[in-house]
Amino acid sequence: MELQNIYHLYRRAAFGISPSEANKLVSLTREEVVDNLLADSEKVTPLTIDLPDYEAFFKRKPLGRRKELQKIIRKNAPKHLDYNKAWLKRLCEPTEALNERMTLFWINHFVCRDQVIYFAVQYYNLLRTNALGNFKDFIKQVGKAPSMMKYLNTNTNSKDHPNENFARELLELFTVGEGQYSEKDIKEAARAFTGYGSKLDGSFILRQMHHDFGTKEFMGWTANLDGDDIVNIICSKRKCAQFISGKLYAYFVNSSLNDAHIDEMTDVFYEDYDIKKLMRFMLTSDWFYAPENLGAKIKSPVDLLTSIYRVVPFNFEKPRQQLFVQRLLGQALMEPPNVAGWPGGRHWINTNTLMVRLKLPSVFLGNGLVPSDSPQYAYMERGSFGDRLSVNENWKAFDAEYGSLDEQELIVALCAGKLEVGTLRMLEQGVGYSRRELSLQLMSTPEFQLT
Numbered sequence: 001m002e003l004q005n006i007y008h009l010y011r012r013a014a015f016g017i018s019p020s021e022a023n024k025l026v027s028l029t030r031e032e033v034v035d036n037l038l039a040d041s042e043k044v045t046p047l048t049i050d051l052p053d054y055e056a057f058f059k060r061k062p063l064g065r066r067k068e069l070q071k072i073i074r075k076n077a078p079k080h081l082d083y084n085k086a087w088l089k090r091l092c093e094p095t096e097a098l099n100e101r102m103t104l105f106w107i108n109h110f111v112c113r114d115q116v117i118y119f120a121v122q123y124y125n126l127l128r129t130n131a132l133g134n135f136k137d138f139i140k141q142v143g144k145a146p147s148m149m150k151y152l153n154t155n156t157n158s159k160d161h162p163n164e165n166f167a168r169e170l171l172e173l174f175t176v177g178e179g180q181y182s183e184k185d186i187k188e189a190a191r192a193f194t195g196y197g198s199k200l201d202g203s204f205i206l207r208q209m210h211h212d213f214g215t216k217e218f219m220g221w222t223a224n225l226d227g228d229d230i231v232n233i234i235c236s237k238r239k240c241a242q243f244i245s246g247k248l249y250a251y252f253v254n255s256s257l258n259d260a261h262i263d264e265m266t267d268v269f270y271e272d273y274d275i276k277k278l279m280r281f282m283l284t285s286d287w288f289y290a291p292e293n294l295g296a297k298i299k300s301p302v303d304l305l306t307s308i309y310r311v312v313p314f315n316f317e318k319p320r321q322q323l324f325v326q327r328l329l330g331q332a333l334m335e336p337p338n339v340a341g342w343p344g345g346r347h348w349i350n351t352n353t354l355m356v357r358l359k360l361p362s363v364f365l366g367n368g369l370v371p372s373d374s375p376q377y378a379y380m381e382r383g384s385f386g387d388r389l390s391v392n393e394n395w396k397a398f399d400a401e402y403g404s405l406d407e408q409e410l411i412v413a414l415c416a417g418k419l420e421v422g423t424l425r426m427l428e429q430g431v432g433y434s435r436r437e438l439s440l441q442l443m444s445t446p447e448f449q450l451t
Helices: 003-013 019-024 030-040 052-059 066-075 079-092 097-107 117-130 135-143 146-151 165-175 183-192 227-235 238-252 259-272 275-284 301-311 319-329 351-365 375-381 395-402 407-414 421-429 435-443
Strands: 196-198 204-206 216-218 221-223 314-316 391-393
Touching: 003 019, 003 030, 003 097, 003 275, 003 407, 019 395, 019 407, 030 097, 030 275, 052 066, 079 097, 079 117, 079 301, 079 319, 097 117, 097 238, 097 275, 117 135, 117 146, 135 146, 135 165, 135 227, 146 196, 165 183, 165 227, 165 238, 183 216, 183 227, 221 227, 227 238, 238 259, 238 275, 259 275, 301 319, 301 351, 301 435, 314 319, 319 351, 351 391, 351 435, 395 435, 407 435, 421 435
Parallel strands: none
Antiparallel strands: 196 204, 216 221, 314 391
């Protein structure tokens, strides 16, 4: 497999790859490299943090002690920062890289936000566990997750007062997209999801007294349908497989959709909704590596942070600054803007974020200043504009991986696609740059913003 294609694959389907690891894969076929990537994600490791208060509470098997639980929830609110830190660390040093990449995709598809850290961790690990599994089973589990039930009000959905929030988003955002269903379909689906609830520990229960056991008419079916039946009917529609294939194509291949390629993906996915099989098909297809798809996507803020880390490992001395940087760039883990998620693509770039993005490598690695007068920063850190971020960088790790590369090898390893004229002129003027200086210059270019 060609070296440039290896870098492309690992930028899109993982979080980058070191030059030494990439060179080991050159002798393998494309299928072998992709299969290795899939094999590394065969085992799924949940991401957890210590939550001793919750563990002790649920170990006692409490029945109605909601007031006690509320105290624990308030006390553990700061734990969201701990999970954010642990999550970014895993993305920077992934062992199950494709699965973690898929988890990032799903958090922006099955969008949910929960202020209770115990249930938030539970939800994100549900996404992690199902990220490469069966899509049909995946949706059913998402609908029964306490975080999602609370976020879209399924936990207040009863036969006397049906709540349509989850049913609407299930159809519009999660499965088939706008124009593929009627208002009656939403109302009937909402009836099927009545009675959904959970125990204090988050385990699912169907509240029989609140569930509508009557006949529903949904997408041409008439029967006593429940929530799982609704999902089965939706997935029987080819449009569902096509909708998800299009979302995956936009995320992994190109924001400009190619209908012929998506149809190929749909044919594979519609057979059994096996996400892993679909990903293998996509990642081994010739068009995935076509020149028009190389460097065609703008890195998300999380991708930008991880790509810098993969070149020169760094860590924040103050975890709150890590969260500040994510918010400044427009994507904080666990903080989606709304049920539609982050729009991505060109929306990542505006006059403010572009300046921050281009400055970020020198801020992290060259003791640069924070390029923001954000009052939020002053509040969080009790500092003022111009304060330096407390970042420790590991240039020795860079030297070991990148120090012996020539200029062209360094460019291929760091930047996707071809360099623009302005960047080439900058490199010409930088004769005598050390590898550290050259890499810092490359990471501060528009080309480094692309993947």
